[in-house]
Amino acid sequence: MAKASRIRTESMIDRLGRKPLSEGYELWDKDYMLGALRLFQCKLEVAPPFEQAACLDAVGDILTGIEEADEAREHYMHAVVKYRMINKNALAKLMECKMYELTEGHTTEDTIQQVEKALAELDGKGGAALGRVHLYHAELLRMVERNDEALAAVTESINLDCERKHLAHGVKGDILMTLDRGNDAIAAYQDAIEEKDCFVPAYESLIRVFRSEGREEEALEVIDAVMKLHPKAVLLRDKAFILSNLQKDQDALDCLNEAIENPPQEETEQLSDSSLSRQLLLKAKAAILADLGTFPEALQVLTSILENDPNEEEALMMKKDIEQMTA
Numbered sequence: 001m002a003k004a005s006r007i008r009t010e011s012m013i014d015r016l017g018r019k020p021l022s023e024g025y026e027l028w029d030k031d032y033m034l035g036a037l038r039l040f041q042c043k044l045e046v047a048p049p050f051e052q053a054a055c056l057d058a059v060g061d062i063l064t065g066i067e068e069a070d071e072a073r074e075h076y077m078h079a080v081v082k083y084r085m086i087n088k089n090a091l092a093k094l095m096e097c098k099m100y101e102l103t104e105g106h107t108t109e110d111t112i113q114q115v116e117k118a119l120a121e122l123d124g125k126g127g128a129a130l131g132r133v134h135l136y137h138a139e140l141l142r143m144v145e146r147n148d149e150a151l152a153a154v155t156e157s158i159n160l161d162c163e164r165k166h167l168a169h170g171v172k173g174d175i176l177m178t179l180d181r182g183n184d185a186i187a188a189y190q191d192a193i194e195e196k197d198c199f200v201p202a203y204e205s206l207i208r209v210f211r212s213e214g215r216e217e218e219a220l221e222v223i224d225a226v227m228k229l230h231p232k233a234v235l236l237r238d239k240a241f242i243l244s245n246l247q248k249d250q251d252a253l254d255c256l257n258e259a260i261e262n263p264p265q266e267e268t269e270q271l272s273d274s275s276l277s278r279q280l281l282l283k284a285k286a287a288i289l290a291d292l293g294t295f296p297e298a299l300q301v302l303t304s305i306l307e308n309d310p311n312e313e314e315a316l317m318m319k320k321d322i323e324q325m326t327a
Helices: 012-017 021-029 033-046 049-065 069-085 089-101 108-122 127-143 147-159 165-178 182-195 200-212 216-227 233-245 249-261 275-291 295-308 313-325
Strands: none
Touching: 012 033, 021 033, 021 049, 033 049, 049 069, 049 089, 069 089, 089 108, 089 127, 108 127, 127 147, 127 165, 147 165, 165 182, 165 200, 182 200, 200 216, 200 233, 216 233, 233 249, 233 275, 249 275, 275 295, 275 313, 295 313
């Protein structure tokens, strides 16, 4: 009797740890935050010393983005040490400033002062890494509505050809939008996409700008492009609403019906059978049906939502509004 072959398994750390850092950054750029976080964390366990600082840095930023301040601060602290070990002084100072921002009792203005002190100490040295410090400076200045200064800081970041420069172009677009410079913002977001064609947040920003300016057809083109990178229920909902605004209501309903049948699965919904995505799409369908005056069908859709989630506030409000209009 032949011996059964041995089944070999490998841990997630071993499997993901062998992947290049670039795959983590690509997941991050595509807005798969949890996937990127998992890869960087696994990579950190097996990475050589010269890669550990970048992993710690990335994990800190993602944890900050999902509001895990204590863990983020700890990763920045370790990143300071690792960056100093490989003589990347500008990035070590950046990590110190990010630690400072996340320390209780420190305001954004306090952190701006720390960044400006670091920039003075660096005295123009650091190249692309220095560009990241200027980018962080710009982000902080924007938070306190010092937008002209923020624009100058992010422009300096771009001029220094900063690491992951597409992020700087995206921030520049956000600042320009705040300054009501829509066309310049569009150009900045397009620069971000040209720099990194999988940078999902820049596509999403373009969609918002085009919609705010009534450029619905252009917004549709961008939605179709970004859906190839990261299918999201919210993008499908926006597509349906745009189609409805363009008097293409049947196309809008067809788009929603197809998506409801096979909704995109968000990272946080792997155990929920995409129920939140389906719910979002059903509410969009109900809204379009109500706008068309087909109230019984709209109520039927809302009822199906409430059968699964009786406390869904938006569905309850929509149902109440329709019932009042048809009373």
